[in-house]
Amino acid sequence: MILRGERQADFAYQAVYRYIISLIGEVSTDARVKLPSLRQLATRLSVSISTIQYAYSLLEKEGRVYSVAKSGYYAWPIPTQPPTWTGGDLLDRVYAAARRPGVVVLSGDEPTLLASLDGPLLKLERELVRQYPRHLQPWSQPCGVWELRDALAARYTSSPTRCWHADDVYIGADLRGVLDLLTEVLGLRGTTVIVESPCDWLILRVLQDAGVRVIELPWLADGNLDLGTLDHLLHVEAVHLVLLSSTISLPSGLGMSAGDRLDVARLLDQYGCWVLENDTFGELNFKLPHTPLRDLVNPERLMVFSTFEKILGSEAPYGYLLSRRMSRELQRQFLLRSFRLSSIRQRAIARLYQSGRMDQHLRTLRQQLRQQAEQMVERLELHLAGQLTYRMPLAGATFWLGSTRPVDMRQVFQRLLAQHVVVAPGELFSLSGLHQQHLRLSHTFHGQPNLDDTLVTLSEALRQAQIG
CATH class of the missing domain: 3.90.1150.10 (Aspartate Aminotransferase, domain 1)
Known part of the structure; x- marks a missing residue:
């Protein structure tokens, strides 16, 4: 099978991805099935090993395959009959x-099923590879490349007092990795955290796995948060952190009124607890959003997290974090995690912001x-x-x-x-x-x-x- 003549609009990794999907589709057994190695597929399909590796990484992230150290990649077993679970997770x-x-x-x-920037992103990558040959790329940038950190800092800056700098931005391999790291930096194990509810299951699982006591603050039937309950909880509980969305809370699809947002900011400042803002969907408001929560609360007790995946797709799975405080501990934790991120891909994303293509x-x-x-x-x-x-x-x-x-x-x-x-x-x-x-x-x-x-x-x- 030679991929170079397939659909001109596709990049090599996309054709490899489809080919592996077809291999997985042929699997119809409860036993695990070993997939071809990187070298075998590279030879079979006449593409580079790095292209095969990237396609496998996307499939692994989607939960279609898994890797075993020193063994290779395997397709997850798919039963021949529909499952009949009555319990379990x-x-x-x-x-x-x-x-x-x-x-x-x-x-x-997955918002990007409707529109993605795959083509422009990978075109920029090819251009940047010529500008930054491998031997000129820095050995390690554990917190992310400066260009992308600077682009994000500029995007989140809204005034001279609500400003961010590149050194306040940290980029990780994915959102789960960034959130896991954050629980360590903030020392959340054994503490109490308030989250709006319903809440994304990834966030809930991270907090649960970290041994956090989670108090859920449900949205009311009228589409607002119960501010009276929030005030009571902050008064009677030793709340270490409150996790709220920047503008719109998903999956509920609701957003606080401007007045309620100000009241929430006042309460959080009054009780002096940390605020963790979820900005995962902050760029996907159908209408012009209200002022985000981060521009109303104390910036010295604020952290913001998000991911590129919801606006770019699976080719940009990186998660990121903004924080003015704890820079030394954050840098140490990012260095210890040794996230392996493509510097070229990060620079390509930065160019999308800088050129206006992202907007x-x-x-x-x-x-x-x-x-x-x-x-x-x-x-x-x-x-x-x-x-x-x-x-x-x-x-x-x-x-x-x-x-x-x-x-x-x-x-x-x-x-x-x-x-x-x-x-x-x-x-x-x-x-x-x-x-x-x-x-x-x-x-x-x-x-x-x-x-x-x-x-x-x-x-x-x-x-x-x-x-x-």
């Missing part, structure tokens, strides 16, 4: 189900996300009216749906799985059993021809899973 079940061939995956949150891309992406959400509203009204409640999301790529009647949402999940459909039950977004009557549904279906049939299947699953 629900998140593991969702991930495993999403890997099955022929499944309609409506559990994800142009975001305008297009936001518009497409909003249009897709509006189309999903029409479909929900057509197929699920009266069965689910929801609000039009203010950002992102998902809907937060609540059942109007009591249902066993795990049974809904299982019935849909039997029909080769995967959704994300609401309980995944809580550690304390909240959101049992909710589910997250992706709206980036990208012209999925059977979406209407899928929603009819969801409607029937909800009816069959009613309690009482």
Whole structure:
């Protein structure tokens, strides 16, 4: 198989990625299956080993393959029959189900399925490789390349008093790695942290694994946070940190009013606790956002985290952190982690910011996300009216749906799985059993021809899973 003549619009790693996917699709066994080595595939497909390695790394991140030291890459086992779990870790079940061939995956949150910058990013990489040959690249930049750190600092600066510098920015291999590191730097083990709820399952798992006591602050039915409860918790609990979104909270798709945002900032300043701002979806508001939380709270007790993945795609999985404080400990932890990041790819992302290409891309992406959400509203009204409640999301790529009647949402999940459909039950977004009557549904279906049939299947699953 020679890849060089395939679809001119593709880059080599994309063709390699598709080829490996086809190999995985041929696997239909409960036993693990070893995949060809880097060298074998490089020879077979007439591409470089680095291209093979990059394709494998994307597949590993997606959970399709895993690596074994000194052994190679393996495809995760895919049972020949649909799974019939009745217990166990629900998140593991969702991930495993999403890997099955022929499944309609409506559990994800991938805005860049609608628009990505793969082409421009990789074109910039090729140009930069000529400018920065390998022997001229620095040996190690543990906190990220200066160009990208400077571009992010400039983007987050909003005034002379709300300003950031390149030295305040830290870039890691992915968001999970950055959050794991942050729990060490802040010494969160055994402390109490307040998070808005529902909350992304990655964040919840990181806090849970770090031995953090998590108090969940649910969004109210009217689309606001309960500020009275927040005030009470800050008064009676030894809260070390409060984790809130910058503008829009996902998966709920809600955002605080300007007045509530000011009240929250006042409370946080009054009690002097650390603020960790989740800016993962800060760039994906459908309309002009309110002032972000970071521009209202004490900047000396503030940290901000985000990732490029939600705006660029899987080719830019890096997570990043902004902090004015604890620079020595942050630098030490990043050095100890030894994140292996492509300096060329980081410089290419920096160029996207500097050239204005990122802003142009975001305008297009936001518009497409909003249009897709509006189309999903029409479909929900057509197929699920009266069965689910929801609000039009203010950002992102998902809907937060609540059942109007009591249902066993795990049974809904299982019935849909039997029909080769995967959704994300609401309980995944809580550690304390909240959101049992909710589910997250992706709206980036990208012209999925059977979406209407899928929603009819969801409607029937909800009816069959009613309690009482």
